Amino acid sequence: MRRADATEEPAAFERRVYRNAAAHHYMKIGLVLESGERNIGAVQFKQLIVSAVRDLYGEVGGAFNFDVLCYDESALTAVLRVYNSGLVKLWSALTLLGSYKNKLCAVRVMQVSPFLLALSGNSRELDLD
Amino acid sequence: MRAELTSVREVQLPEREISLRHPRVPTLFQLQGKEGGRVFLSVFLSFCLSFCPCLSCVVCSSPQVSVLIPECAVLPATVAGLMDSFGPYYRVRDLPVYKLLEENFLENVLKRGNFYALSYKTRIDEDNTVAFLPTGQLILSVDKDTYERLGLEGKPSQYNHRQVMRYVVTVDVTEKSMAPGSKRYQRVLASLTERVPMKCDFLFSRHKNAAAAAEDGALKALLSQFKYDTHKPILKTHTLKDMLHPSLKSSDLRGDGPLFSPHHFLEWLGAVNLDITCSDPVDSFLSIYNCPEPHTPMSQGMLCTLTGLLLPEDLHSLLQELRNYFDEPKFSSWLAMTVHGFVDSPVAWGTTEHGFLKGGENFYTIVVLNNQDYWLHMATGSHDGCPP
Structure with a gap:
């Protein structure tokens, strides 16, 4: 939707509203391994998620693209970007992901937002202790 | 669809669409203003006066503000001093x-x-x-x-x-x-x-x-x-080196808006805040994220983030100070200030009720151009009212 003031004057600004218009969703996730292992590279991490999606939805259903925008190897956290159409599939695959190299693991979804910027200023992470 | 300013006094906030009072879906509101600081100020003040005494319209206080100044090596002393003086x-x-x-x-x-x-x-x-x-x-x-x-x-x-x-x-x-x-x-x-x-x-x-x-x-x-x-609010500064940044000129705002959409711009800004680099053009297995077009290389930039309970009065003076940044000629044509609201606040954008649902995000980004035009983005989650 788009709006501007009806008369040419004296408006000084224009207001546009983009309702549900974001193409992507962003997810901040963390991988928890039972073994406490930390040496997983970014590529392995993405491969793990890709195979989780394929396992759950098959070759065709799982054939959607997502990006690993950043990955912190020491904390095993990552920010993913996915098209809205793939969000539910990706999220469900992450939820059901239970093992890595035959060891138990879990994925914690920490924050999901249609704005990447929102992930950089989450007030729930304001820790004063 | 554009109009020029003739009188500052007659600037009014546009009436809100009734159906949009509670959009119920994540929504981005974009406001682009022309012709200078006075307009900017009056819109700004009308926010401040009519919707709780803050522009920060988030719950009247914010957990984080971040400022990005392209082509800037050191934070201007006045801005740094002001940030330091933010109350405990x-x-x-x-x-x-x-x-x-x-x-x-x-x-x-x-x-x-x-x-x-x-x-x-x-x-x-x-x-x-x-x-x-x-x-x-x-x-x-x-x-x-x-x-x-x-x-x-x-x-x-x-x-x-x-x-x-x-x-x-x-x-x-x-x-x-x-x-x-x-x-x-x-x-x-x-x-x-x-x-x-x-x-x-x-x-x-x-x-x-x-x-x-x-x-x-x-x-x-x-x-x-x-x-x-x-x-005390915690200040973190980060110097950005050799990267691409979207080129934004005031003439873009006068026409039909910049070539990239506000979502792309906010995505880029988010990427900078989270220290995400553009993808490697050779190996794009991990990500195909890229800086929105048109972009220009930037040799350095300054990103500073202030975290704590920040008051709208302080943020208002910070914005005033940032607008003064362009009093002297600078290499960059714009700077951006992003203010995040508390996701768990019971009110946002003045006194409208705020909820969480998926993320409770509520923030605004104001892009100040070197001729004092501005581009304001206000983003809300699904359980949020319509920003002023």
Whole structure:
């Protein structure tokens, strides 16, 4: 939707509203391994998620693209970007992901937002202790 | 679809679409203003005056502000000084809510209109959340059980799903009926002391320019009864090196808007804040993210982030200072300031009710161009009102 003031004057600004218009969703996730292992590279991490999606939805259903925008190897956290159409599939695959190299693991979804910027200023992470 | 400015005085905020008052889906509001600082200021002030005394319109206070200045190696001294002067805030542990309404505190602090409070580590989608606005409203967002025991008049939350599970109680301490000693006052106090002795951690802050001895005394007297810590907002600066940045000129705003969409711009800004680099063109297995077109290389840039309970008055002066940045010619044609709101605040964008649903995000980004035109983005989640 788009709006501007009806008369040419004296408006000084224009207001546009983009309702549900974001193409992507962003997810901040963390991988928890039972073994406490930390040496997983970014590529392995993405491969793990890709195979989780394929396992759950098959070759065709799982054939959607997502990006690993950043990955912190020491904390095993990552920010993913996915098209809205793939969000539910990706999220469900992450939820059901239970093992890595035959060891138990879990994925914690920490924050999901249609704005990447929102992930950089989450007030729930304001820790004063 | 564009109009030129003729008179500053006649600038009005556009009327809101009724259907958009509660968009119910994540929404991005974009405002682009032309022709200079005066307009900018008047729009800005009209926010400030008509919707709680803050532009920060988020709950009247924000947990984080970040400023990005392209082509800048050192943070300008005036901006750095200003950020350093942001007032301290307090974290009070296990404070019973009725303490806020005791006569001494009510008369000397709450009614002066400089005081902000927000319950800390309470989640709006599962816990009881309390906020006090400088306009004199105590807002309790409580679940159904608490509401029924509380016995105070409130409204069902707008974001209930089928069954009403959450209520919002607003107590305006500036009303005559809330004068200490009156029946209503006694009732509210009794509710909060006997029926539901609500207790939680709080973040307190007070606008420092309005220092009055009585006010200070009453605040200290309250704090001294509880365990509390004083915090200063934490400043982090980060120098960006050799990267691409979207080229944005004021002429873009005069036409049909910049070539990239605001979502792409905000994505880029988010990427910079999270230290995400553009993808490797050779190996794009991990990500195919790229800087929006048209872009230009930037040899350096300054990103600074201030985290803590920040007050709208301080943010307002910070914005004023940032606008002065372009008084002298600079290499960059724009800078951006992003203010995030608390995701667990019971109100946002003035006094509209705020909920969480998927993320509770509420923030705005203001892009100041070198000729003082501006581009303002206000983003809301699904459970949020329409920003001013």
